[in-house]
Every structure is written in structure tokens, then in C-alpha cells.
Amino acid sequence: MTTPRLLPLAGDAPVERADAARNRELLLRAAADLVEACSVENVTMDAVAQRAGVGKGTVFRRFESREGLMAALLDHSETAWQASVISGPPPLGPGAPPRERLHAFGHSRIVTSLTHAALIRAAGAAGTRAIGPVSFAAMHVRFLLGQCGLHGDLGYLATALLAPLEIPILEQQLGPEGRSLSEVEAGWSDLVRRIVGE
Amino acid sequence: MTTPRLLPLAGDAPVERADAARNRELLLRAAADLVEACSVENVTMDAVAQRAGVGKGTVFRRFESREGLMAALLDHSETAWQASVISGPPPLGPGAPPRERLHAFGHSRIVTSLTHAALIRAAGAAGTRAIGPVSFAAMHVRFLLGQCGLHGDLGYLATALLAPLEIPILEQQLGPEGRSLSEVEAGWSDLVRRIVGE
């Protein structure tokens, strides 16, 4: 028993038809299963469609592209992570002093990024999107920098702090450069200290 | 009249056969022409092969992949840029104080990256390669940071300074974030100032 909105507000996304919504779920489920079974890079769009029991065209209508599908998969864990940043226990969540939250943020970000590295890579540019011009992470770091009493172009500083946490750079450091995870974490914390002072 | 080396040194790359070398040049030339004519993203491997008058297999044997071919194209301009950093006029080249060189380096890097943005993107991971574990840019920044009298993990700091100059980040700043080129340059210089002091 659905309650269709009687006065659809102008500008909101057109309501998704029931079968479309069902297929979206079917596809996400199928994709998640396949990703778990084989690795991300071995999952083909045809396979996802077949497993979900829909046509290939449907996959692309719902998710635009392979990257879009992967980004949608990523969304689940990303949302959970955002929740723990916004309202989880300190020092990652609110309650700790901003400097401490910043360090916790970086370490947490490194770990979750590496955990989902393959998916993030597969999501490509579609993974870097957020509603509005800035990502959640940039917004949060910018906020924390403000709380630390910094002045200047905090938006740029936030981007600069986030940049070395991107997957390609983390992987270069952990791979060819031969750094350990704790060295990378220490390096980032050092960077933060040099920028926010103390 | 070639002078074949009589005692091939162990460990150096096997000498390239004459026809292979000729085809490499042909292919690079063809690829460069096509990139100039249509944009990078419209250049197909078949087209390059056809234009060079060789088979498709040859293209892949010489350059491994599309990314490899693009990386090879990039190599020319990249080498020229490296030369101007190593031995060009100051403040980019040697002769200016290290802080000044660092700022010049960043600005120059931003401009050349944006100039070749499409090619860099098309070169993908193959573009980030260098001989040995670190890139030329990282090595140079690390060197300048040392000259500025900094202590600590200079390798990490160099990476952190380079990261916000990567193409995806520059494009996000100039695109969705709506910053101007000079704002980005100013933001980076500010970052440098906060890190090296002064």
C-alpha cells in the first residue's frame, strides 16, 4: 500500500516506477554477490544482468555505466562511514577536540579507502561525486580546520589534505615506494601538524 | 653504417631491430598527428595502425596498450619540461633560492599538467611511472624541501605537495568548485608557505 504524493513538488526527481525500483534492488544485489564471488574487475555487465534476470539495457538505464554501477555499490559503505563521522563515537565522531578528530579522520579514511580500493578504482570519476560542488569529506575537513582556528582558504587546504589520501597515491606509497601503512599514517599526521600547528 | 656492440652488456635492454625501430617512429608520428587532428579521446588504435601503415598487433607489441602509447607520446613534452627544471633559467631552473624555485615549480607544473590534461588522463596509470620507486617531480620537490632546511619525512611531504597538483584534483577545482586558475595557484603557494615556513 503505497502513498503516492498528491502534489509532486516541482524540481524533484520523477518518481521511480515500481518495477524499476525492484530491478534496481535486484541489480545491486546481483552486483554485490558477484563482486564478492569473483573480484570487482572480473564482474561484467552481462553477468550482472543475467544474474539479476534482466536485460542488459536495463542495467545501463538504471546505472548509466559500469562506473555508475560500482559507484552505487560504493554508496552503501560510504554512507555508513559518513554516519560514523557525523554521529559516531569520538574521536572520529563529535565530542573530541578538533585536532584529534582530524587525525582520527585521516586514519579512518585511509583504512576505509584501502578496504574498498578495488571498488573505488572501478567507480572511477563517478566515485568522486557528491551532491553540490564539494564532497562530504572536503566539507568535514574544512569544518574541522575552522574549529582549529585556521584562517585563509580553508577549502583549498581541505582539498590539499585530502589529496594524499586518494587511492592512486596511497597505492603508490604502499607499493613501489615500499612504505608501511603506519608510515603513511604518520606522514599524514605530520602534515596535519605542520598545517594546523602544534 | 651501424656499429653493433661487440660485447652486449648483461642486463641492458635487448637491441631493437631496425624495422621495429622504424615502426616505432612511424607509430609515434601517426599517433601524434591523429591526436592533433581529432582529440585524444577520438583516436583509436586501429586508426593509428592504419595511418602508420602497420598491423594492429604491431602497435600493441611496441606500446603494450593504449595507455602505453599515450604515455610514450607524453614522454616527449615531459622530458622537455624536466630539462627546463633541471637546467633552465631561474626561478624554475637552478640559481634562485629554493623557496622561490618551489613556488615556480608548482605554477609551472599546474600549467603543463593542464596543457596535457587529456593526454595525461589517457595515459592513466602508465603516466605516473618513473624509473625507480619515485618520480622525477617527487625527487625534485624532496630536494628543494631539503634545501629549505626542513626536517622529517621529506619524501612524504613531497608527495603531499604534489598530490593536489594531480589532474583529477585540478579539474575538480577548476570545474565544479568554480575556482580560477590564479586561485588554485595562490592556494598551492599558501600551502607551501605553511609547510616550509616564512
Added chain:
DNA sequence: GGCCCAAACGGACCATGGTCCGCTTCTATT
């Protein structure tokens, strides 16, 4: 010069991401 074989070649072939369009199904409306 002639021989030999490793290296290089070419283009048919394959896998996969992405598009297209005629057919089906949902749902708002009466």
C-alpha cells in the same frame, strides 16, 4: 653470398562496455 632462427609482423578473432528501437507493463485518469 647463403643459412638460420629469433624477432617482428599482420589481421582475423575475441571480450566487453555501451547503444538502439520495437515491444511490454505500469499507473493515473475516467
Added chain:
DNA sequence: AATAGAAGCGGACCATGGTCCGTTTGGGCC
């Protein structure tokens, strides 16, 4: 319940990156 038309669907089709293998060629050696 019947209707209409918009939204969704499926799978044949296309483009392109990448592989494979039978054939050709360069060049060191006698």
C-alpha cells in the same frame, strides 16, 4: 474496468581495446 501514453524492458547490434598464431624478415655467422 477500460484506456492511453509514458516509462521501462530486452537483447540484437556496434565499436574498440586487446590477443593469437601462422607467416615474413632482419642480421649475425659460416
